[in-house]
Amino acid sequence: xxxxxxxxxxxxxxxxxxxxxxxxxxxxxxxxxxxxxxxxxxxxxxxxxxxxxxxxxxxxxxxxxxxxxxxxxxxxxxxxxxxxxxxxxxxxxxxxxxxxxxxxxxxxxxxxxxxxxxxxxxxxxxxxxxxxxxxxxxxxxxxxxxxxxxxxxxxxxxxxxxxxxxxxxxxxxxxxxxxxxxxxxxxxxxxxxxxxxxxxxxxxxxxxxxxxxxxxxxxxxxxxxxxxxxxxxxxxxxxxxxxxxxxxxxxxxxxxxxxxxxxxxxxxxxxxxxxxxxxxxxxxxxxxxxxxxxxxxxxxxxxxxxxxxxxxxxxxxxxxxxxxxxxxxxxxxxxxxxxxxxxxxxxxxxxxxxxxxxxxxxxxxxxxxxxxxxxxxxxxxxxxxxxxxxxxxxxxxxxxxxxxxxxxxxxxxxxxxxxxxxxxxxxxxxxxxxxxxxxxxxxxxxxxxxxxxxxxxxxxxxxxxxxxxxxxxxxxxxxxxxxxxxxxxxxxxxxxxxxxxxxxxxxxxxxxxxxxxxxxxxxxxxxxxxxxx
Amino acid sequence: xxxxxxxxxxxxxxxxxxxxxxxxxxxxxxxxxxxxxxxxxxxxxxxxxxxxxxxxxxxxxxxxxxxxxxxxxxxxxxxxxxxxxxxxxxxxxxxxxxxxxxxxxxxxxxxxxxxxxxxxxxxxxxxxxxxxxxxxxxxxxxxxxxxxxxxxxxxxxxxxxxxxxxxxxxxxxxxxxxxxxxxxxxxxxxxxxxxxxxxxxxxxxxxxxxxxxxxxxxxxxxxxxxxxxxxxxxxxxxxxx
Numbered sequence: 001x002x003x004x005x006x007x008x009x010x011x012x013x014x015x016x017x018x019x020x021x022x023x024x025x026x027x028x029x030x031x032x033x034x035x036x037x038x039x040x041x042x043x044x045x046x047x048x049x050x051x052x053x054x055x056x057x058x059x060x061x062x063x064x065x066x067x068x069x070x071x072x073x074x075x076x077x078x079x080x081x082x083x084x085x086x087x088x089x090x091x092x093x094x095x096x097x098x099x100x101x102x103x104x105x106x107x108x109x110x111x112x113x114x115x116x117x118x119x120x121x122x123x124x125x126x127x128x129x130x131x132x133x134x135x136x137x138x139x140x141x142x143x144x145x146x147x148x149x150x151x152x153x154x155x156x157x158x159x160x161x162x163x164x165x166x167x168x169x170x171x172x173x174x175x176x177x178x179x180x181x182x183x184x185x186x187x188x189x190x191x192x193x194x195x196x197x198x199x200x201x202x203x204x205x206x207x208x209x210x211x212x213x214x215x216x217x218x219x220x221x222x223x224x225x226x227x228x229x230x231x232x233x234x235x236x237x238x239x240x241x242x243x244x245x246x247x248x249x250x251x252x253x254x255x256x257x258x259x260x261x262x263x264x265x266x267x268x269x270x271x272x273x274x275x276x277x278x279x280x281x282x283x284x285x286x287x288x289x290x291x292x293x294x295x296x297x298x299x300x301x302x303x304x305x306x307x308x309x310x311x312x313x314x315x316x317x318x319x320x321x322x323x324x325x326x327x328x329x330x331x332x333x334x335x336x337x338x339x340x341x342x343x344x345x346x347x348x349x350x351x352x353x354x355x356x357x358x359x360x361x362x363x364x365x366x367x368x369x370x371x372x373x374x375x376x377x378x379x380x381x382x383x384x385x386x387x388x389x390x391x392x393x394x395x396x397x398x399x400x401x402x403x404x405x406x407x408x409x410x411x412x413x414x415x416x417x418x419x420x421x422x423x424x425x426x427x428x429x430x431x432x433x434x435x436x437x438x439x440x441x442x443x444x445x446x447x448x449x450x451x452x453x454x455x456x457x458x459x460x461x462x463x464x465x466x467x468x469x470x471x472x473x474x475x476x477x478x479x480x481x482x483x484x485x486x487x488x489x490x491x492x493x494x495x496x497x498x499x500x501x502x503x504x505x506x507x508x509x510x511x512x513x514x515x516x517x518x519x520x521x522x523x524x525x526x527x528x529x530x531x532x533x
Numbered sequence: 534x535x536x537x538x539x540x541x542x543x544x545x546x547x548x549x550x551x552x553x554x555x556x557x558x559x560x561x562x563x564x565x566x567x568x569x570x571x572x573x574x575x576x577x578x579x580x581x582x583x584x585x586x587x588x589x590x591x592x593x594x595x596x597x598x599x600x601x602x603x604x605x606x607x608x609x610x611x612x613x614x615x616x617x618x619x620x621x622x623x624x625x626x627x628x629x630x631x632x633x634x635x636x637x638x639x640x641x642x643x644x645x646x647x648x649x650x651x652x653x654x655x656x657x658x659x660x661x662x663x664x665x666x667x668x669x670x671x672x673x674x675x676x677x678x679x680x681x682x683x684x685x686x687x688x689x690x691x692x693x694x695x696x697x698x699x700x701x702x703x704x705x706x707x708x709x710x711x712x713x714x715x716x717x718x719x720x721x722x723x724x725x726x727x728x729x730x731x732x733x734x735x736x737x738x739x740x741x742x743x744x745x746x747x748x749x750x751x752x753x754x755x756x757x758x759x760x761x762x763x764x765x766x767x768x769x770x771x772x773x774x
């Protein structure tokens with residue numbers, strides 16, 4: 001059966017407007033009191049919490065969430081967990097922001113740290129987790145927790161730190177993935193090349209250009225078809241970010257200063273333009289899912305998340321194209337291309353979990369217990385096995401069950417689908433080579449802008465436009481404006497110390513105070529007069 | 534005598550309905566200066582700039598000053614994806630409205646569409662009648678009617694893959710309000726049809742009708758001949774026979 005994915009809408013403007021609304025709504029409002037840890041969890045009270053989760057349009061993942069909830073509710077009969085499912089982070093982000101204004105946020109939410117940075121512009125909206133982590137009774141490995149809770153030291157520290165910013169932990173990791181390059185090794189070798197252990201950008205560009213040779217019939221020699229896009233990148237924001245990090249180039253400061261629009265970025269865009277123009281390179285937004293082209297023998301290098309591995313390869317358990325379009329080839333799973341193969345760098349991504357603050361601290365504590373439950377082996381291993389994710393706890397990673405799973409790659413084209421397990425191993429082997437970008441209010445927009453630079457450049461050259469300095473200048477200005485990065489970027493909407501009030505404002509405030517004092521004085525004197533009559 | 538009167542009335546009504554079959558102003562459909570015919574549009578290369586005059590048939594969505602619409606002239610259809618459009622202008626895009634669209638031809642998973650487009654409203658009106666393409670299913674002719682308003686007659690509802698007649702999302706992972714997927718067969722071949730939730734949400738008749746389908750039902754349907762790695766009609770009406 002053909003599986004169909006839906007073109008997901010891009011909603012930058014809505015996010016900006018909603019963010020603005022959130023900020024406006026929060027301005028001057030007191031918000032909730034900060035969460036305060038209760039003495040103990042009251043199990044005599046019925047509590048209901050909501051969990052907004054994301055799945056990769058994958059029924060198995062949905063089933064795992066439902067099973068986790070059922071198991072948790074058996075452990076805590078006084079807690080009812082309501083699940084709401086989303087298939088993309090953007091929709092969760094939109095809905096959370098909308099619900100912050102009405103105090104109807106979920107209790108537990110799958111999210112990205114970039115998004116939490118926006119949520120934090122509200123007052124006490126997101127619960128800092130430090131106190132909950134450390135609580136001896138209900139924290140990590142807590143004595144009163146009804147299940148075998150993991151210790152903080154058992155969570156992969158690199159992943160745990162990704163949820164720490166502004167001096168606090170605001171998220172726990174749930175799953176981790178990175179990107180992989182899924183390669184049609186058969187075609188690479190047919191073109192006379194040997195696949196290296198670590199791909200370089202130069203290698204990919206060279207092979208991709210070589211693949212464009214056509215025969216007398218107009219078909220590409222390498223695949224005998226009239227369609228071939230040798231190199232397709234799913235997430236161009238990741239592409240630009242990783243290229244910049246691999247080059248040790250600027251992107252942003254941890255404080256939120258925007259440094260994306262620099263000369264290295266421009267240099268990268270010129271190279272990308274060259275290969276976009278020749279049609280050796282395209283993107284998901286322009287052409288479609290890399291997996292569809294790869295599996296049809298119409299793509300050689302397909303970069304997508306390791307969490308998309310079940311769609312990749314001739315025997316992929318999930319696919320969108322019909323059987324008659326499938327082409328048999330050997331698939332290699334390699335890290336994303338590098339500038340320096342000796343120092344590979346790749347992005348760390350994947351869902352994290354945050355807790356939203358509520359008036360009732362018991363509700364927050366119940367949420368924390370459920371969030372912790374998501375780190376137990378039952379949930380971690382089951383969910384990780386649905387895609388090329390890896391568990392975020394060492395306990396799960398080192399468990400006999402998980403190591404056995406990894407060792408059985410290729411036994412079947414379902415649970416032990418080889419490409420999926422290779423993708424998971426890729427991240428396990430490269431965990432120390434991963435990085436994340438700084439988190440600040442506006443970092444999500446900056447990420448989108450990074451990808452948009454590539455999308456606009458590739459579209460332009462495909463349409464015959466000239467990519468030169470004038471184009472770059474306009475591209476930088478337009479992109480910066482579109483994503484509001486020219487309005488002080490992140491700092492524009494951040495809380496910051498504005499310094500002392502200007503003298504005019506001080507005079508105005510003092511005058512107002514004096515007027516109020518005089519009014520009150522007048523009212524008091526009038527009242528005394530009335531009494532004396 | 535009454536029989537004859539009834540017959541004459543019925544015949545007149547049939548003729549009248551046929552005459553009203555949405556061909557308003559479209560008989561001539563002469564293109565303005567600099568505007569492509571549908572044939573020229575089809576022949577244009579992907580990524581080239583295109584200018585077409587066409588008529589709104591249905592609106593899929595408005596999203597951040599971007600409208601996605603199904604349009605058609607008397608010669609063929611044009612799917613317009615995320616065209617620059619204010620909310621105020623979007624309200625003016627009622628079925629039949631003539632628009633001149635300038636954008637770029639694009640292809641995404643087999644769906645030929647116009648992207649990065651702008652438009653202006655022109656005088657004229659045309660609502661296409663549904664073209665019966667049932668016999669074209671499984672043939673190479675079908676794709677030449679891509680995005681047109683079409684009908685399918687006498688198809689049989691099959692198991693959607695979950696033991697019922699439909700699924701929320703393609704893998705049954707969704708809930709009420711998501712796209713509906715259902716399988717229908719004709720001449721031994723099974724096809725996957727969709728109720729696209731942006732086009733027809735869960736308050737529409739077609740959404741409710743598909744939720745009420747039973748395996749084995751024989752249905753007539755209308756919708757737009759959308760493409761995603763093969764034919765993937767966006768259904769707008771379903772009638773159980």
